[in-house]
Amino acid sequence: MDYFQYKNGSLFAEDVAVEKIAAKVGTPVYIYSKATFIEHLQKSQQAYRELDTLVCYSVKACGNINILKFMAQTGCGFDVVSGGELYRVMQAGGDPAKVVYAGVGKTDNEIIQALKAGIAYFNIESEAELENLIQLVKIANRKSQIANPNAALRVNPDVDPKTHKYTTTGKKESKFGVDIERAEKFFHDYGKNNPVQLCAIHIHLGSAGHTVEPYIEAIKKVLALIERLRSDGFTIEALDVGGGYGADYVTGTAPTAADYAAAIVPLLKGKNLRLILEPGASIAANAAILLTRVLYLKKGGEKKFVIVDAGMNDLIRPPLYGAFHFIWPANVSEKLTPHQRERDLKLTGTEVVDVVGPICEGADFFAQDRAFPPVKRGDLISIFTAGAYGFSMSSNYNARGRAAEVLVDGSNFSVIRKRETYEDLTALEK
Ligand SMILES: *Cc1c(COP(=O)(O)O)cnc(C)c1O
Numbered sequence: 433m434d435y436f437q438y439k440n441g442s443l444f445a446e447d448v449a450v451e452k453i454a455a456k457v458g459t460p461v462y463i464y465s466k467a468t469f470i471e472h473l474q475k476s477q478q479a480y481r482e483l484d485t486l487v488c489y490s491v492k493a494c495g496n497i498n499i500l501k502f503m504a505q506t507g508c509g510f511d512v513v514s515g516g517e518l519y520r521v522m523q524a525g526g527d528p529a530k531v532v533y534a535g536v537g538k539t540d541n542e543i544i545q546a547l548k549a550g551i552a553y554f555n556i557e558s559e560a561e562l563e564n565l566i567q568l569v570k571i572a573n574r575k576s577q578i579a580n581p582n583a584a585l586r587v588n589p590d591v592d593p594k595t596h597k598y599t600t601t602g603k604k605e606s607k608f609g610v611d612i613e614r615a616e617k618f619f620h621d622y623g624k625n626n627p628v629q630l631c632a633i634h635i636h637l638g639s640a641g642h643t644v645e646p647y648i649e650a651i652k653k654v655l656a657l658i659e660r661l662r663s664d665g666f667t668i669e670a671l672d673v674g675g676g677y678g679a680d681y682v683t684g685t686a687p688t689a690a691d692y693a694a695a696i697v698p699l700l701k702g703k704n705l706r707l708i709l710e711p712g713a714s715i716a717a718n719a720a721i722l723l724t725r726v727l728y729l730k731k732g733g734e735k736k737f738v739i740v741d742a743g744m745n746d747l748i749r750p751p752l753y754g755a756f757h758f759i760w761p762a763n764v765s766e767k768l769t770p771h772q773r774e775r776d777l778k779l780t781g782t783e784v785v786d787v788v789g790p791i792c793e794g795a796d797f798f799a800q801d802r803a804f805p806p807v808k809r810g811d812l813i814s815i816f817t818a819g820a821y822g823f824s825m826s827s828n829y830n831a832r833g834r835a836a837e838v839l840v841d842g843s844n845f846s847v848i849r850k851r852e853t854y855e856d857l858t859a860l861e862k
Pocket of ligand 1: 492493532639674677710712714770820
């Protein structure tokens with residue numbers, strides 16, 4: 433679901449023709465739909481309303497402070513994985529009491545920053561990390577700077593969401609969390625008489641799973657763990673089930689928030705657990721396109737290349753994860769208007785092309801061997817479902833300034849991050 437639709441052959445973001453944005457702001461440009469973000473967030477919040485639930489949007493998916501701001505105003509909490517992300521949340525006016533903080537390598541400075549902010553839970557990934565946190569809390573306590581923090585133990589339920597190996601994080605051999613067998617010993621060692629209140633369990637299976645089953649399997653495993661811990665006298669007040677819910681890169685392929693909730697809510701009803709969710713992609717992915725312009729057409733052997741002005745520095749998901757993005761010209765004839773986003777949308781009149789960027793790497797592609805309408809130099813092309821891990825993973829490789837970000841709200845649009853200039857590129861080197 434999103435608000436990027438064709439009207440009479442022209443692509444609109446909500447009520448604004450994307451062509452109009454390109455004319456004013458240039459390309460490449462990330463165009464976000466505020467209504468899409470809010471609708472996805474609210475659907476998640478409502479799907480779990482039977483339970484005491486906090487939705488903590490995963491900042492790393494897309495963290496522009498102007499976006500975090502309206503998310504916070506819609507009651508959203510945040511999942512952060514660094515001090516920089518916590519800083520973004522605070523800049524956006526987010527409530528630190530609704531922040532959960534995961535990550536295997538939190539530094540002392542980051543931990544102290546989060547202690548001072550007063551976040552909801554540190555999601556603890558190892559014994560060594562918790563011992564360090566306890567030390568830092570003791571030091572801070574002596575200076576009476578902070579309240580004692582709450583922590584969740586991140587456990588590895590050892591289930592496979594059957595996604596790309598780089599986005600699988602809940603299997604035994606992953607660097608994240610501790611094995612479920614070790615969790616009980618962990619609580620016996622650290623779960624009582626500590627300045628850090630270990631009182632919750634966290635799981636995160638990885639990203640882009642497209643079925644509900646791994647969540648059911650993992651939640652059943654941790655519920656059994658929670659029962660054992662409670663009968664040993666430990667207080668477990670919350671279960672954080674992480675993120676990784678499917679996003680509709682291809683129309684109609686991902687379970688909805690309601691589908692996930694229909695499976696998850698019955699498992700947790702009456703369990704006296706506060707539920708925390710950390711969706712990233714399922715909220716942000718469909719909420720943006722990356723709009724780019726055709727620079728050149730060329731042939732290489734039998735292949736046809738459409739060379740565009742966006743590159744892998746702007747959107748790295750296709751080469752990094754083998755990710756699929758639906759791509760289509762922003763202006764097409766009525767008979768070439770796509771009514772949904774499919775992996776192989778073959779309308780009569782298309783040809784097979786690679787859509788590639790200008791960067792000096794063979795991996796700089798957005799699509800390979802894709803059926804595509806004929807285009808010419810200067811045409812605008814939309815790379816859909818680019819809101820998650822798009823801009824947030826972008827870089828300055830090849831000394832390219834990062835793209836501008838534009839937020840559309842109804843019939844209005846505003847630049848929420850300026851295009852980087854050459855001066856920006858060298859500013860910190862002087
Ligand atoms: C990345 C991440 C998420 C969000 O994952 P999505 O696939 O974008 O939903 C949630 N929780 C943790 C701990 C993460 O690292």
